[in-house]
Amino acid sequence: xxxxxxxxxxxxxxxxxxxxxxxxxxxxxxxxxxxxxxxxxxxxxxxxxxxxxxxxxxxxxxxxxxxxxxxxxxxxxxxxxxxxxxxxxxxxxxxxxxxxxxxxxxxxxxxxxxxxxxxxxxxxxxxxxxxxxxxxxxxxxxxxxxxxxxxxxxxxxxxxxxxxxxxxxxxxxxxxxxxxxxxxxxxxxxxxxxxxxxxxxxxxxxxxxxxxxxxxxxxxxxxxxxxxxxxxxxxxxxxxxxxxxxxxxxxxxxxxxxxxxxxxxxxxxxxxxxxxxxxxxxxxxxxxxxxxxxxxxxxxxxxxxxxxxxxxxxxxxxxxxxxxxxxxxxxxxxxxxxxxxxxxxxxxxxxxxxxxxxxxxxxxxxxxxxxxxxxxxxxxxxxxxxxxxxx
Numbered sequence: 001x002x003x004x005x006x007x008x009x010x011x012x013x014x015x016x017x018x019x020x021x022x023x024x025x026x027x028x029x030x031x032x033x034x035x036x037x038x039x040x041x042x043x044x045x046x047x048x049x050x051x052x053x054x055x056x057x058x059x060x061x062x063x064x065x066x067x068x069x070x071x072x073x074x075x076x077x078x079x080x081x082x083x084x085x086x087x088x089x090x091x092x093x094x095x096x097x098x099x100x101x102x103x104x105x106x107x108x109x110x111x112x113x114x115x116x117x118x119x120x121x122x123x124x125x126x127x128x129x130x131x132x133x134x135x136x137x138x139x140x141x142x143x144x145x146x147x148x149x150x151x152x153x154x155x156x157x158x159x160x161x162x163x164x165x166x167x168x169x170x171x172x173x174x175x176x177x178x179x180x181x182x183x184x185x186x187x188x189x190x191x192x193x194x195x196x197x198x199x200x201x202x203x204x205x206x207x208x209x210x211x212x213x214x215x216x217x218x219x220x221x222x223x224x225x226x227x228x229x230x231x232x233x234x235x236x237x238x239x240x241x242x243x244x245x246x247x248x249x250x251x252x253x254x255x256x257x258x259x260x261x262x263x264x265x266x267x268x269x270x271x272x273x274x275x276x277x278x279x280x281x282x283x284x285x286x287x288x289x290x291x292x293x294x295x296x297x298x299x300x301x302x303x304x305x306x307x308x309x310x311x312x313x314x315x316x317x318x319x320x321x322x323x324x325x326x327x328x329x330x331x332x333x334x335x336x337x338x339x340x341x342x343x344x345x346x347x348x349x350x351x352x353x354x355x356x357x358x359x360x361x362x363x364x365x366x367x368x369x370x371x372x373x374x375x376x377x378x379x380x381x382x383x384x385x386x387x388x389x390x391x
Contacts, residue, residue: 160194223309234331
């Protein structure tokens with residue numbers, strides 16, 4: 001019969017299962033009535049490719065009227081005639097990978113090539129920020145607005161820098177999604193990042209004295225020695241904690257950092273000061289000769305962090321705002337204030353670009369002022385001002 005709203009409303013419910021009453025105007029279009037009395041419009045169709053009959057549900061009555069449902073059925077039939085498969089499209093959509101799937105593949109295929117500290121950072125962002133927010137969303141369905149909203153949410157909780165890091169990781173994830181054919185574009189493109197200012201925190205002489213005193217009292221001697229090594233070499237935390245005794249030539253006073261531990265993934269050879277060599281000699285004398293790591297651990301081959309010890313040291317030395325990485329900045333600031341050039345400082349720190357080292361340029365004021373005083377003394381023939389170094 002020709003379906004109308006009145007006809008659909010009066011269709012009897014079957015005793016069990018469901019029954020479909022088909023429309024005479026559009027072939028395959030009908031109304032399905034269940035034993036519970038619910039009514040929904042359906043369309044049966046066959047694809048030319050395989051001749052298999054498929055059924056798609058258009059919508060429930062009375063949310064959908066007969067007229068609107070019939071027009072939708074016509075549209076779907078035109079889609080099928082053009083080679084489409086509405087049911088297949090729905091099935092593909094349901095099986096499409098989510099953002100959580102994208103993160104899982106990223107961890108399996110991409111993270112093993114990264115340093116341990118990078119792996120920990122990425123996994124923290126994935127587990128705490130990304131998956132809880134958009135993990136269930138299909139990777140192909142994430143929009144620019146979704147990413148921007150997540151960025152603003154993290155920013156609002158007082159972590160503007162971390163918000164930028166999360167968007168940077170998402171951008172990398174979606175770049176891989178494009179490579180894997182999961183979506184055609186990157187929704188992170190154009191997300192406005194928060195303004196960041198490079199941190200420039202250096203320990204003063206008094207703070208260094210308090211830190212040295214606190215290190216002498218620290219019960220965790222391994223952590224204390226690791227922090228002393230950071231102070232004396234300007235090394236990154238990961239480089240120091242992953243160091244092996246085979247990396248050091250104490251006779252020549254050289255530390256050869258393998259590319260697996262450096263940020264640049266290249267071997268970095270740096271000279272060691274007498275104080276650093278003496279520290280290592282003392283550590284070697286007390287170390288187990290069968291252990292290859294400078295800072296071994298119980299559950300892992302070597303220590304992975306110094307968080308607990310550093311938190312205690314900051315409290316004892318009264319330097320609550322100092323990060324462990326600021327020891328590296330302090331080492332560089334001492335070099336700059338001593339008049340060493342930026343290229344030399346960059347080489348000692350393992351920087352690959354001069355721009356990274358340029359943050360210490362303002363610390364050259366004292367040696368430059370001393371140089372101008374010497375120049376003015378020669379030009380004017382008068383004694384230069386006496387430069388008194390601060391202890």
